[in-house]
């Protein structure tokens with residue numbers, strides 16, 4: 001029995017990689033400093049892992065994103081970036097290579113000409129974003145393995161068994177944006193690249209390659225099964241002495257069980273946490289002989305200590321069903337959990353002992369192996385020797401005990417919570433109250449958070465400045481941002497969200513039932529990290545949360561101020577959730593808390609309320625058969641949270657994506673008055689899909705991409721509005737950025753918003769002439 005993990009976080013225990021990237025992006029350090037700093041971090045981590053695991057992962061360490069690394073490695077360079085590509089290829093200087101690599105992630109402006117970045121999407125059901133490959137016929141498919149080689153050398157320098165992680169071809173092509181022709185025509189060039197990679201890895205004397213195919217956990221049909229066979233017949237024919245582990249995660253692989261078992265993999269990695277049905281697949285259909293089972297049993301997605309007794313039983317059952325050895329592994333990469341519980345000094349001891357972040361999960365793997373290899377029956381079960389894991393778990397459970405009543409009660413969300421007045425009538429009442437012009441302009445809520453703000457927040461937390469001084473400072477910022485928005489000529493103003501470090505964490509800090517961590521950072525994309533709170537107990541709202549800030553903002557202006565709240569499903573999806581209660585009970589507790597906040601805001605005369613469901617789509621199950629159950633909870637929670645919004649109060653929601661297809665009914669059931677969505681990063685391709693929705697809903701498809709520092713011109717924005725108007729009736733169209741402005745700097749923000757308002761005014765003038 002051996003221990004391994006699918007992958008490890010790379011942002012750094014103290015966010016070292018983030019710090020390096022942030023500095024590099026503002027040119028405070030050069031490419032060499034960035035690269036050598038990242039390299040040191042990588043090697044330190046590899047050493048750390050080598051002391052704890054039998055087989056360590058390699059090439060899971062990325063400077064920005066693993067999918068981007070694959071695009072770069074395979075030479076799948078979209079034509080618009082080719083002009084930025086260093087002509088010497090792998091022999092180019094490090095600064096030239098990195099500048100090109102990051103141009104694909106962040107876009108680039110050269111001599112006034114801007115190249116927009118690759119799109120970003122959520123990695124399956126996680127909050128991690130990958131960069132989306134774009135496939136077209138012009139791609140030259142030139143392998144560029146210099147970065148990969150460096151990762152391999154780093155691992156080899158330790159003299160410890162390792163595996164090289166690669167994202168597999170089916171997942172790569174499946175997540176790509178096919179810009180010309182059909183997916184099928186890219187299989188041949190792609191498989192050639194993987195064949196060449198196999199040659200290289202053999203040449204470099206790499207012992208194991210881990211090819212990751214998380215796409216196998218989604219719904220697949222005959223076509224995909226054939227594609228799988230085609231790809232892996234070719235790839236495996238190149239393997240020679242190189243051993244191949246097919247790694248799957250995020251669910252079971254029921255749709256590809258047969259072709260997976262028939263192929264000549266040396267090992268198959270299965271997720272028994274996200275895909276418990278994998279166990280049944282093995283029991284029912286058997287597991288291929290001569291193949292190692294890599295049992296993903298330590299949860300890579302949540303932070304509760306494993307039930308090691310249950311896992312011991314599981315592994316024993318599996319061992320009886322397979323003929324080769326078993327490797328104990330994580331269910332997926334540990335990228336999705338923070339580094340270590342040890343850094344948390346403020347968490348209560350009995351909660352701490354029930355948590356396992358990445359480091360602690362390594363310990364769990366080791367412990368599980370010891371127990372499984374040790375004298376059977378001595379440990380744990382007779383309760384004499386090592387009772388600790390169970391005891392610790394019980395400790396945590398005690399803390400999480402619920403007084404939520406009967407969690408099995410039939411209907412958590414009875415269907416009568418709809419807003420009673422029909423949308424058209426509400427529209428008239430709201431228009432009378434708000435008096436908005438055609439194409440109302442607004443923002444999504446947050447304004448740039450600068451060093452000064454972060455310093456004040458830190459000083460307040462450390463007790464260096466008093467709560468009164470901090471409050472006065474925030475009020476001052478609110479006043480400034482209200483003035484700024486009035487100067488810019490925006491129609492619906494916001495208070496800027498300065499009091500929030502994070503849209504979920506802030507609410508978690510003010511609600512009962514949550515703990516927030518000090519160091520629990522998780523990479524969200526590139527240099528961005530989030531710190532998900534932990535839902536450990538029953539959620540309650542003991543006091544108003546946003547009301548003082550928002551009513552202060554409204555007192556400063558005659559224009560309507562929009563209150564911004566985070567919705568129940570987003571809070572859940574961006575938190576680590578307790579597992580001892582059904583999800584709908586947790587969601588219903590949260591919905592009640594948010595509704596209380598809304599009631600107070602209305603009472604104070606706030607005319608517009610936005611409930612962000614930025615993360616609604618994120619946990620939409622990978623398998624269609626499970627959608628209904630999830631969406632029922634999501635819709636129920638949103639309706640319960642907003643049921644008391646008065647007809648003359650305009651209800652908005654914001655979502656960070658625009659793939660409506662799968663969720664049209666759910667979004668309809670939200671019954672909001674206005675929705676703002678992401679659209680710019682995908683070049684408005686998804687506009688047609690909300691044409692129907694826009695017939696009777698107001699909608700603001702984000703007009704520019706806030707993830708990129710580029711400032712679009714007035715003319716460009718005008719063109720974009722014209723495109724929107726092909727799909728959205730003029731009275732229904734709102735003009736706003738893609739998402740919150742928190743991460744941008746104030747200059748970019750002012751310039752972009754000024755252009756946005758400028759373009760809108762020109763358009764209004766055109767319409768006035770026509771009338």
Ligand code: GLN
Pocket residue numbers: 444445446497503564612614654655656739740741742
């Ligand atoms: N209201 C939030 C903000 O403006 C929304 C952020 C998000 O959608 N991720 O920052």
Ligand code: ZN
Pocket residue numbers: 444614654655656738739740
């Ligand atoms: Zn957003």
